[in-house]
Amino acid sequence: MTAATPTSPHARxxxxxxxxxxxxxxxxxxxxxxxxxxxITVIVGANACGKSTLLRGLARLLRPRSGSVxxxxxxxxxxxxxxxxxxxxxxxxxxxxxxxxxxxxxxxxGRHPHHGPFGRWTSADDEAVAEALTLTDTLGLADRVVDExxxxxxxxxxxxMALAQGTDLLLLDEPTxxxxxxxxxxxxxxxxxxxxxxxxxxxxxxHDLNLSARYADHLVALHxxxxxxxxxxxxxxxxxxxxxxxxxxxxxxxxxxxHTPLVVPVxxxxxxxxxxxxxxxxxxxxxx
Amino acid sequence: xxxxxxRPAIAExxxxxxxxxxxxxxxxxxxxxxxxxxxxxxxxxxAFAARVLLGDFxxxxxxxxRIVGGExxxxxxxxxxxxxxxxxxxxxxxxxxxxxxxxxFQTTLRNPLASPDIVGISLGASAAAVSAIALAGWTGWPxxxxxxxxxxxxxxxxxxxxxxxxxxxxxLAGIGLAAAxxxxxxxxxxxxxxxxxxxxxxxLTGSVNGVAWQAIGLLALALAVLLPATAWVxxxxxxxxxxxxxxxxxxxxxxxxDLLMLLGVLLVAVAVAAAGPVAxxxxxxxxxxxxxxxxxxxxxxAGLVGAVIVxxxxxxxxxxxxxxxxxxxxxxxxxGAPFLLWLLARGPLDAHRGRRAG
Amino acid sequence: MTALVPTRDDVARAPGGGQRRRPALPxxxxxxxxxxxxAGALSLLxxxxxxxxxxxxxxxxxxxxxxxxxxxxxxxGLAVGAALGLAGALMQGLTRNPLADPGILGVNxxxxxxxxxxxxxxxxxxxxxxxxxxxxxAALAAAVVHGIASLGRDGATPMKLAITGAALxxxxxxxxxxxxxxxxxTMETFxxxxxxxxAGRGTDVLVAGLPFLVVGVVLALAGARLLDTLALxxxxxxxxxxRTTRDRLVIALAIVLLAGTATALAGPIAxxxxxxxxxxxxxxxPDHRRLLPFSMLAGAVLVVVADTVGRIVLPPAEVQVGIMAxxxxxxxxxxxxxxxxxxx
Numbered sequence: 001m002t003a004a005t006p007t008s009p010h011a012r013x014x015x016x017x018x019x020x021x022x023x024x025x026x027x028x029x030x031x032x033x034x035x036x037x038x039x040i041t042v043i044v045g046a047n048a049c050g051k052s053t054l055l056r057g058l059a060r061l062l063r064p065r066s067g068s069v070x071x072x073x074x075x076x077x078x079x080x081x082x083x084x085x086x087x088x089x090x091x092x093x094x095x096x097x098x099x100x101x102x103x104x105x106x107x108x109x110g111r112h113p114h115h116g117p118f119g120r121w122t123s124a125d126d127e128a129v130a131e132a133l134t135l136t137d138t139l140g141l142a143d144r145v146v147d148e149x150x151x152x153x154x155x156x157x158x159x160x161m162a163l164a165q166g167t168d169l170l171l172l173d174e175p176t177x178x179x180x181x182x183x184x185x186x187x188x189x190x191x192x193x194x195x196x197x198x199x200x201x202x203x204x205x206x207h208d209l210n211l212s213a214r215y216a217d218h219l220v221a222l223h224x225x226x227x228x229x230x231x232x233x234x235x236x237x238x239x240x241x242x243x244x245x246x247x248x249x250x251x252x253x254x255x256x257x258x259h260t261p262l263v264v265p266v267x268x269x270x271x272x273x274x275x276x277x278x279x280x281x282x283x284x285x286x287x288x
Numbered sequence: 289x290x291x292x293x294x295r296p297a298i299a300e301x302x303x304x305x306x307x308x309x310x311x312x313x314x315x316x317x318x319x320x321x322x323x324x325x326x327x328x329x330x331x332x333x334x335a336f337a338a339r340v341l342l343g344d345f346x347x348x349x350x351x352x353x354r355i356v357g358g359e360x361x362x363x364x365x366x367x368x369x370x371x372x373x374x375x376x377x378x379x380x381x382x383x384x385x386x387x388x389x390x391x392x393f394q395t396t397l398r399n400p401l402a403s404p405d406i407v408g409i410s411l412g413a414s415a416a417a418v419s420a421i422a423l424a425g426w427t428g429w430p431x432x433x434x435x436x437x438x439x440x441x442x443x444x445x446x447x448x449x450x451x452x453x454x455x456x457x458x459x460l461a462g463i464g465l466a467a468a469x470x471x472x473x474x475x476x477x478x479x480x481x482x483x484x485x486x487x488x489x490x491x492l493t494g495s496v497n498g499v500a501w502q503a504i505g506l507l508a509l510a511l512a513v514l515l516p517a518t519a520w521v522x523x524x525x526x527x528x529x530x531x532x533x534x535x536x537x538x539x540x541x542x543x544x545x546d547l548l549m550l551l552g553v554l555l556v557a558v559a560v561a562a563a564g565p566v567a568x569x570x571x572x573x574x575x576x577x578x579x580x581x582x583x584x585x586x587x588x589x590a591g592l593v594g595a596v597i598v599x600x601x602x603x604x605x606x607x608x609x610x611x612x613x614x615x616x617x618x619x620x621x622x623x624g625a626p627f628l629l630w631l632l633a634r635g636p637l638d639a640h641r642g643r644r645a646g
Numbered sequence: 647m648t649a650l651v652p653t654r655d656d657v658a659r660a661p662g663g664g665q666r667r668r669p670a671l672p673x674x675x676x677x678x679x680x681x682x683x684x685a686g687a688l689s690l691l692x693x694x695x696x697x698x699x700x701x702x703x704x705x706x707x708x709x710x711x712x713x714x715x716x717x718x719x720x721x722x723g724l725a726v727g728a729a730l731g732l733a734g735a736l737m738q739g740l741t742r743n744p745l746a747d748p749g750i751l752g753v754n755x756x757x758x759x760x761x762x763x764x765x766x767x768x769x770x771x772x773x774x775x776x777x778x779x780x781x782x783x784a785a786l787a788a789a790v791v792h793g794i795a796s797l798g799r800d801g802a803t804p805m806k807l808a809i810t811g812a813a814l815x816x817x818x819x820x821x822x823x824x825x826x827x828x829x830x831x832t833m834e835t836f837x838x839x840x841x842x843x844x845a846g847r848g849t850d851v852l853v854a855g856l857p858f859l860v861v862g863v864v865l866a867l868a869g870a871r872l873l874d875t876l877a878l879x880x881x882x883x884x885x886x887x888x889r890t891t892r893d894r895l896v897i898a899l900a901i902v903l904l905a906g907t908a909t910a911l912a913g914p915i916a917x918x919x920x921x922x923x924x925x926x927x928x929x930x931x932p933d934h935r936r937l938l939p940f941s942m943l944a945g946a947v948l949v950v951v952a953d954t955v956g957r958i959v960l961p962p963a964e965v966q967v968g969i970m971a972x973x974x975x976x977x978x979x980x981x982x983x984x985x986x987x988x989x990x
Contacts, residue, residue, distance in 0.1 A: 061536050082539035090537030096398060098529040100583025104313035112527045113539040123307075126314070130306040139306055142313035145583070165538065173533075401809055449980050457983055460745070460805065463812050464979040467749065467916055471972035474841040479963065493823050567820055609828075618824040625817020632810050633794045 387594020390570025407462025568624025731945015734919020749916020756787020842968020917975020
């Protein structure tokens, strides 16, 4: 777990002095980030800390107010957007599956950046789609209509679409929303395997701090648009950082399964002690 | 739920039969789409033939061929060349333009209600054209230019009001502007002479009757430019249908979408300039074509459906009632509104399949 | 959906919209009376030909005939405006929908269509015959729009009501046009009526409509308390012991009488019913016992002023009230969409 450090020899995607915002407010301020190549980077933070904004900025969906995002050393906003799309894939938080579209068709749309002005569908495209479906274990769904799939299946199909794009970098905005806990783990396992197998650089925003600590090689903690801590999960997930970033009183213990940090909130509530029956009735009636 | 938890690590790269599975899954919709287009072309040809040959004055096929070939057949020649044929040709052109234009709007804005006739684009073109005719006394191509300007102005206004929110705010803003445009047309309606009422009625409801070959030629020329351009730009629809962010991720920027919308506005505007705002054709064609295509978007089929609707509507308007020649817009409006109401009654339109972008 | 039309608490809490900022009731009454009198006076004096004040009461004055003609349209404008303002406030309260308006929700189109059917099919020619037709058309249109928009799990959202109203209006307009094309004589009468105007109608028209307006106003003002409970939502209102279906029917009857009569008298005028209640709500608050009477007054003022301005804005032609109302109404409509857009 110590292999990933911010000073990766060469970062293909980096932000330098980046400020991002919407009409009149800056959400991300003067931020520097180097995305370690071939690793999984997870961005965490409280609601409205700017983590989704940062991801959108890295994916050139938002134009920087100042500073820049560099892809292979060039400002990403000056590159032709189709050329970027052949290197960097994105799975946004709310993709829309067009009505009636089949899985094979949807995944095939990931090939869009590889088609020229008169681009025709080639057997290379078929191969890319077949590989993406196989990798995400959705080949059996190929002729199904996306609307009819379950939430977990649908999310895998979207990831297959991003894979069919055939990019070395993959950015995902909360890929586990709408999924129950079993499917969240399933989804993150899939991404970790992709990273291990294909060396795809993955950057994602996640809500769950403990799952982030388990799956991230490189963890970035954001607070009010700035990086508070960055590094391996062991370096980042400390009681102090969690208190700063989430405003949560907490303990950090060792995850018995993965031996990554595990955050346990302190809170105020404690379970009621089993009390002798004689003292229960008057008190509880009064409370009611 | 067919997901199995704790699967082994990722499977090996695709086996040859995986390729077959993908090819089969990909080709099935394409083949269905081709069959659909073919049958729509047949239906269109049938409707066209019926419109030209049948009705209160029947023309035989050999006669028709001779007339079009330039031979003069007393009576028949005039009726075919000055009434039936131009009406049918115009109906096809207008129908295609409205169908494709409407489907562009509905697909790009991901909302079946956001069709140009509901969000005021058609009425904007109409209001500009009718003002140019009745108040400024223009004729010929400047009227078409005015219609295009009117459509663009309303489109920009709707866009400005809706801002980035798109969707439902855009539809509501469009309804408001459509009401305003209607007022403009009604105002002009009170200002014209009695014999111009027919003319103004065209700009209120839409009609393919009594249009000169010259105007039809102008429309054909415009479509000859706009339709190929649309086919070219619309390839990006495969990406933009997935939402703005996903489309950007695939390398399709907002500019592409805006260009496609512009083409949609122009298609509708030139059609309105020729035949008036034929009610509900732009709104109906897209969803009907989509339903025929197993729920998938298709611009060419939408255009063909639009052409069939206008042809059939014109035929019904001309011959359904004995001594009453109803403009096609009255027919499509009278039949289209119940369809829209049915659509509203049937489905939770605003619960757009659970998740909605933005 | 309750949040769309602000409740009393919402308004009290809203910045700048608190109770204290509003003028006191006597002030509001005084303002309204002055506005009403001013609008009436302007309407008598201003026009293609301005007349001196003296000609109003001096029956021998050479311009007195002009004043008399203007008196007709002024009185009609007051009546129609009051009816539309009140109907709009009732609709917005009943549907809990800020975009409700007899024009947008298809009620005017229903009345129009029914009247044209009457003209062409039964040869109706007098106001006494038009009025019942207008009521039937308005009631049917309102029932269809509300019925269709209420289907589905989320009920009658502003969005669905507006779309359904637009769809019905467009369809009815096509049917109306079809009927008119078959009957040129009706068309000539109709094209000046369909734009919405209070000019040149004559006194007998108003006399025929007045009883229905009075009944509508009485029902509406009596129903103010019902609307205040209905504003809490059907479930809560029922919990407070109201019979919501009966309450709704009373209000709906008032709306049909008011909007139907106004349409029969002056033609379809949109946007008055939309704009007036919003302005009034900002001034006197959401309590229907105040909102309704003030909407009535403000509607009367708006229509009379719109009519007066329409006489001089594009000389020598007159711009009809229906169009002037759209000129005022569309910006307000758009502002409302922008403000409530998120909730839609």
